[in-house]
Amino acid sequence: MQDGSGRIVVNNLSKTFGRVNAVQNLSFQVEPGSVTGFLGPNGAGKTTTLRMLLGLVTPTAGHATINGQPFNHLGNPGRVVGAVLEAQGFHPKRSARDHLRVYTAAMGLPDQRADEVLHLVGLREASHRSAGAFSLGMKQRLALATALLGDPQVLVLDEPANGLDPEGIAWLRGFLRSFAGSGRTVLVSSHLLAEIEQTIDQVVIISRGQTMFYGKLDDLRGTQQGQVLVEAGNPEALTNALRGAGLTNISPTQHGNRLAVTGATARQIGDLAFQAGTPIYWLQEERADLEQMFFRLTSGQYSGAPLPGQQPPQQLPPQQMPQQMPPQQYQQGTPSGGFPQQGTPSGGFPQQGTPSGGFPQQGYQQPPPPQQQPPQQGWPQQGGWGGNA
Numbered sequence: 001m002q003d004g005s006g007r008i009v010v011n012n013l014s015k016t017f018g019r020v021n022a023v024q025n026l027s028f029q030v031e032p033g034s035v036t037g038f039l040g041p042n043g044a045g046k047t048t049t050l051r052m053l054l055g056l057v058t059p060t061a062g063h064a065t066i067n068g069q070p071f072n073h074l075g076n077p078g079r080v081v082g083a084v085l086e087a088q089g090f091h092p093k094r095s096a097r098d099h100l101r102v103y104t105a106a107m108g109l110p111d112q113r114a115d116e117v118l119h120l121v122g123l124r125e126a127s128h129r130s131a132g133a134f135s136l137g138m139k140q141r142l143a144l145a146t147a148l149l150g151d152p153q154v155l156v157l158d159e160p161a162n163g164l165d166p167e168g169i170a171w172l173r174g175f176l177r178s179f180a181g182s183g184r185t186v187l188v189s190s191h192l193l194a195e196i197e198q199t200i201d202q203v204v205i206i207s208r209g210q211t212m213f214y215g216k217l218d219d220l221r222g223t224q225q226g227q228v229l230v231e232a233g234n235p236e237a238l239t240n241a242l243r244g245a246g247l248t249n250i251s252p253t254q255h256g257n258r259l260a261v262t263g264a265t266a267r268q269i270g271d272l273a274f275q276a277g278t279p280i281y282w283l284q285e286e287r288a289d290l291e292q293m294f295f296r297l298t299s300g301q302y303s304g305a306p307l308p309g310q311q312p313p314q315q316l317p318p319q320q321m322p323q324q325m326p327p328q329q330y331q332q333g334t335p336s337g338g339f340p341q342q343g344t345p346s347g348g349f350p351q352q353g354t355p356s357g358g359f360p361q362q363g364y365q366q367p368p369p370p371q372q373q374p375p376q377q378g379w380p381q382q383g384g385w386g387g388n389a
């Protein structure tokens with residue numbers, strides 16, 4: 001029985017292709033009402049994981065569920081999951097509206113639903129145009145429209161920002177936030193952290209099929225302490241004051257009198273300088289650079305050696321690693337009636353792509369409980385696709 005939660009659970013999932021360990025012991029959870037980013041460089045195992053979640057690939061070990069069930073056991077998958085794995089597979093001569101109507105008919109939905117989702121993704125004006133003439137960004141939107149047909153509870157998108165121009169990316173960001181804000185679940189993959197950083201609540205970073213980080217972005221930032229750069233009238237007096245306060249991670253910078261201090265806020269340093277009687281001429285907090293951390297966590301995937309200026313890939317301390325679920329025997333899903341089929345886009349039916357999630361790590365704040373709300377209400381309405389949309 002489905003639990004109706006909208007929760008995605010990936011539990012000790014592994015997949016081996018011959019000698020390639022595409023996915024190794026991956027675990028995470030995606031809660032309704034949240035957006036989870038599934039990140040990793042090319043070949044990290046994202047698509048394989050999403051395909052296992054969507055019942056398109058049989059895991060070597062472990063299992064993945066949506067609403068407490070393997071995808072192939074969902075009674076009406078199109079109403080539960082909307083998935084886009086690749087924005088391809090459209091008949092080139094078929095209009096966007098006709099493409100969608102093939103699926104409304106298959107799903108027993110009214111034709112009008114095709115127009116509704118075209119409006120939702122900003123393709124209303126292009127509904128009569130052939131999909132073959134669409135830009136990559138427009139194809140992304142049409143694939144998303146297809147996934148939305150069944151008004152799904154869960155969205156699983158593989159690299160949905162590919163081909164979108166900056167306006168399209170901003171729109172997608174708002175759309176996904178809104179979708180999750182209505183109590184639904186979003187799992188979105190990308191190989192670029194910056195692309196989805198502003199959209200996601202939590203992140204699962206994988207490299208070579210293994211989890212490198214699973215948790216909230218702030219927790220990831222917290223793994224690397226920021227520093228404060230300070231220029232004081234009397235650096236020696238400030239250094240003494242900082243040491244006196246137990247701050248020993250102080251180093252000179254290449255810039256004259258400036259010091260780099262780790263483990264303190266700018267405010268603390270300002271107070272200590274005041275007490276030491278030295279003026280401050282310049283003060284700046286430097287936050288850890290997420291993109292750099294992402295590269296560091298995933299570097300060496302191909303060469304096995306760190307790139308110049310990068311650290312070797314590092315496994316995070318245990319408290320930052322995903323919690324393991326109790327081992328459960330994987331139950332292979334029974335094949336559904338033709339769905340999902342690769343390349344068969346439809347609301348909730350996987351379209352060549354894959355999602356995934358993770359278990360809350362320590363300190364992870366549970367997102368609000370699932371709230372079923374009328375679909376689309378409050379979702380950003382797109383007036384049209386811009387540029388390369």
Ligand SMILES: Nc1ncnc2c1ncn2[C@@H]1O[C@H](COP(=O)(O)OP(=O)(O)OP(=O)(O)O)[C@@H](O)[C@H]1O
Pocket residue numbers: 017020021022040041042043044045046047048049191
């Ligand atoms: N059907 C397959 N047969 C053999 N190897 C495969 C198969 N599918 C994937 N792989 C291998 O598994 C590994 C993970 O591939 P996967 O496509 O899941 O990575 P990815 O993170 O989605 O990469 P990208 O961002 O480039 O799509 C790669 O080494 C890939 O070559």
